[in-house]
Amino acid sequence: MMTAKDMTRTDLFAGIDEKGVNMLLGCLHAREKHFQKNDIIALEDDQIRFVGLVLDGTVNMVKEDIWGDETLLSFISRGEVFGETFALQKNTNSYVTFMAGEETNVLFMPANDIIHSCPDGCNCHAQITTNMFNILGKKGVMLMEKIEVSSRSSLREKILSYLSILVQKQGRRTVQSPLNRTRMADYLGVNRSAMTRELATMKREGIIDFDKNEYTVYAEEMEA
Amino acid sequence: MMTAKDMTRTDLFAGIDEKGVNMLLGCLHAREKHFQKNDIIALEDDQIRFVGLVLDGTVNMVKEDIWGDETLLSFISRGEVFGETFALQKNTNSYVTFMAGEETNVLFMPANDIIHSCPDGCNCHAQITTNMFNILGKKGVMLMEKIEVSSRSSLREKILSYLSILVQKQGRRTVQSPLNRTRMADYLGVNRSAMTRELATMKREGIIDFDKNEYTVYAEEMEA
DNA sequence: CCATGCTTGTTGCAATGGCAACACACTTTC
DNA sequence: GAAAGTGTGTTGCCATTGCAACAAGCATGG
Numbered sequence: 013m014m015t016a017k018d019m020t021r022t023d024l025f026a027g028i029d030e031k032g033v034n035m036l037l038g039c040l041h042a043r044e045k046h047f048q049k050n051d052i053i054a055l056e057d058d059q060i061r062f063v064g065l066v067l068d069g070t071v072n073m074v075k076e077d078i079w080g081d082e083t084l085l086s087f088i089s090r091g092e093v094f095g096e097t098f099a100l101q102k103n104t105n106s107y108v109t110f111m112a113g114e115e116t117n118v119l120f121m122p123a124n125d126i127i128h129s130c131p132d133g134c135n136c137h138a139q140i141t142t143n144m145f146n147i148l149g150k151k152g153v154m155l156m157e158k159i160e161v162s163s164r165s166s167l168r169e170k171i172l173s174y175l176s177i178l179v180q181k182q183g184r185r186t187v188q189s190p191l192n193r194t195r196m197a198d199y200l201g202v203n204r205s206a207m208t209r210e211l212a213t214m215k216r217e218g219i220i221d222f223d224k225n226e227y228t229v230y231a232e233e234m235e236a
Numbered sequence: 237m238m239t240a241k242d243m244t245r246t247d248l249f250a251g252i253d254e255k256g257v258n259m260l261l262g263c264l265h266a267r268e269k270h271f272q273k274n275d276i277i278a279l280e281d282d283q284i285r286f287v288g289l290v291l292d293g294t295v296n297m298v299k300e301d302i303w304g305d306e307t308l309l310s311f312i313s314r315g316e317v318f319g320e321t322f323a324l325q326k327n328t329n330s331y332v333t334f335m336a337g338e339e340t341n342v343l344f345m346p347a348n349d350i351i352h353s354c355p356d357g358c359n360c361h362a363q364i365t366t367n368m369f370n371i372l373g374k375k376g377v378m379l380m381e382k383i384e385v386s387s388r389s390s391l392r393e394k395i396l397s398y399l400s401i402l403v404q405k406q407g408r409r410t411v412q413s414p415l416n417r418t419r420m421a422d423y424l425g426v427n428r429s430a431m432t433r434e435l436a437t438m439k440r441e442g443i444i445d446f447d448k449n450e451y452t453v454y455a456e457e458m459e460a
Numbered sequence: 461c462c463a464t465g466c467t468t469g470t471t472g473c474a475a476t477g478g479c480a481a482c483a484c485a486c487t488t489t490c
Numbered sequence: 491g492a493a494a495g496t497g498t499g500t501t502g503c504c505a506t507t508g509c510a511a512c513a514a515g516c517a518t519g520g
Binding site for chain 3: 390427
């Protein structure tokens with residue numbers, strides 16, 4: 013379970029204290045629901061759109077194409093929000109499906125209550141709006157990073173662009189990758205063994221060095 | 237130039253009338269600036285972050301890696317908003333750079349004024365907030381579409397996934413592609429001639445049919 | 461201790477797909 | 491009407507990279 017105190021540590025309720033959270037939960041008409049693994053989580057209910065906060069478990073975001081094949085686009089963990097991209101829009105042909113990845117508890121909040129300040133003018137509400145913008149911004153950046161990486165044509169470019177982002181974020185030429193080989197290959201959308209092979213080649217050529225999940229990028233030329 | 241009336245037709249000012257727009261422009265402390273081609277457009281000014289509305293011209297969103305190489309991530313046209321993903325966040329290491337693609341006029345509005353209702357409680361302000369959520373949602377969907385497509389491994393899968401999205405959007409098996417061959421290859425991140433080759437193969441195999449920018453997808457099996 | 465599972469590195473093989481070069485059609489401009 | 495620009499289809503070549511199979515390392519658990 014997730015206590016109000018736990019919630020103050022989520023991005024959605026950031027900057028709001030325990031008391032404020034408890035007040036907001038009522039003000040936002042928050043409702044908790046329980047799901048079994050592989051249950052489909054609907055974000056719409058009688059025309060009202062919801063944003064979900066994962067209280068426990070994991071939610072998988074999957075996309076089905078017209079042949080019925082599913083792709084896992086991303087997953088949402090405890091304390092994270094999902095559905096915001098779709099719920100806050102008018103025109104939503106529900107682009108993706110959300111499924112419980114395990115036994116999961118979700119707190120639903122009507123999108124409208126999040127967007128619009130409540131009539132009582134509770135002042136925590138402004139904070140929620142700010143937080144929502146933050147969350148949307150963060151997600152946007154994550155998506156752009158993924159695009160930057162996967163839109164490169166060669167395997168080597170993908171690796172370098174992934175490492176380049178890490179270097180920019182961590183501010184050092186030696187970086188820790190949060191992803192292990194297998195997951196990294198998955199993220200880059202390439203074959204794992206091909207990636208390992210290319211990494212070895214790049215190491216041999218002196219372009220990069222690595223050990224476990226620590227990588228060092230040797231950039232000869234810094235200026236364009 | 238862009239009149240207040242033109243602005244009512246943008247996503248940012250959707251649902252607001254001419255009078256409201258004029259009022260908001262003051263209320264939002266909007267400021268217009270002019271740029272020459274290739275000028276760098278800063279979104280920060282003394283710690284204050286801005287959202288930009290393109291009044292005329294084009295703004296290119298480019299990303300520079302640690303070797304100084306630039307990639308064009310997307311471009312923003314007249315009437316569209318940019319910077320919202322970054323401006324509305326706290327933690328912004330300005331992930332990308334915006335450049336004028338030609339002679340361009342931009343209307344800047346401080347992000348804070350957009351997020352927070354003005355003290356006078358002008359009622360158009362709520363609409364702007366709603367609109368911003370809409371814009372962020374739309375952009376999120378666009379980014380996810382691009383990821384879905386470019387994360388496929390084979391050229392054929394990329395094409396099919398691109399077409400699948402069009403089919404889902406247009407609700408018919410025969411769809412119009414907004415992109416011509418060259419741009420489509422660019423969007424999919426593949427070589428144009430390779431794509432033409434694969435399209436021809438798929439046509440020969442009876443999987444799809446196409447003429448100019450109209451494509452028909454023959455899906456034998458609809459159910460998983 | 462062994463068994464099992466997970467991650468990583470390696471390598472041969474085959475094919476996918478990038479590249480370059482070219483031909484053709486169509487449009488715009490002078 | 492020539493010339494230049496742009497979008498498109500085709501094809502040969504071969505580097506890149508996906509795939510499969512295997513070995514080794516390391517943790518977990520009985």
